[in-house]
Amino acid sequence: MTKHIGYARVSTRAQDSDRQIVDLKDPMLGKVRADDLYIDHGVSGARETRPALDQALAALEAGDTLVVATLDRLGRSTENMLRLAADLRNRGVALKVLNLGGEAIDTSTPTGSMLFTVMVALAQMELDIKKERALDSVSKRRAAGKDLGGxxxxxxxxxxxxxxxxxxxxxxxxxxxxxxxxxxxxxxxxxxxxxxxxxxxxxxxxxxxxxxxxxxxxxxx
The missing domain is CATH 1.10.10 (Arc Repressor Mutant, subunit A)
Structure with a gap:
């Protein structure tokens, strides 16, 4: 029997009210049972070590679906996210993102797979732009002799x-x-x-x- 394995990353242990947890457990949306939900607490998306994600990946079998609420739960790097999606595809596992560009995307379909690749690239581009703006702001404040925040x-x-x-x-x-x-x-x-x-x-x-x-x-x- 195929399963929906859910993964979430939350900043605190007060997880019951976290929106992504609610969406993952929704029988009409994420369709993830409580026993199949893996959660990392207070772990940054930039970190390589995410114990719960590793456990979720290990629990997946051919025909299963890994479900996440948003794309950034999987990480911050385009390369890492695309590599993860390719690895799942090779294992016969689908990836479902509940809110990617306002819509749910399932890589088990050709259209979903294509949209996932495009949206990952756009997400990375947006992150790069934000970083560039932040660095530019710091440079301007430093050049003007202003104290930097903090x-x-x-x-x-x-x-x-x-x-x-x-x-x-x-x-x-x-x-x-x-x-x-x-x-x-x-x-x-x-x-x-x-x-x-x-x-x-x-x-x-x-x-x-x-x-x-x-x-x-x-x-x-």
Whole structure:
């Protein structure tokens, strides 16, 4: 008797309300029995090791169908997804994606197989475009001298005050910046902002920090 083997990847263990689980178990849609459903919890699609997917693939026999809710459940790489589909086809196993371009696609049919290949390529192209846009945004922000998301919070006010104390005690600004994992220019800017914040709280005019110590010929201290 042929079976529908379902695979899902969820971010948490609170899976009952996850839409993909509901769709896979739907008797009119995924047609997957609870005993034939394999779930990876908190596993990224970019990772090669996905234990539940490996178990689902091992459970498949000729004539069975592997069912997933969306294409990205299988991974992020076009090459990997097409290789997986080809491997299933060679084993006599169909692949059914419940929502690929708004429609369910079943690779057991010639049309479904062709559409799957096209949609995988389009999905990869969309992912590449998003990556390119993200990198372009980072490059523009860096060129404009803006802080990148998440970096400001990493260096707390207490940490900046500690850096100031080390420099006041004779420490090299360049070395202190390296120890904190930031550039000397960023450290100077954060020290200036910290000084202005302290002075404003005290009701005093903002202090002006020196740009840098006397530099040795050919480089900073």
């Amino acid at each position: 970096r400001r919070a990493k260096f707390s006010e207490g940490l900046i005050q500690m850096a100031r104390q080390q420099i006041d005690a004779g420490g090299s600004p360049s070395q202190v910046a390296r120890d904190l994992g930031m550039s000397r220019a960023t450290l100077h800017r954060r020290l200036q902002q910290n000084a202005e914040s302290v002075d404003l709280r005290l009701g005093e005019p903002p202090a002006v920090l020196p740009r840098k110590r006397e530099a040795r010929k050919g480089g900073l201290k």
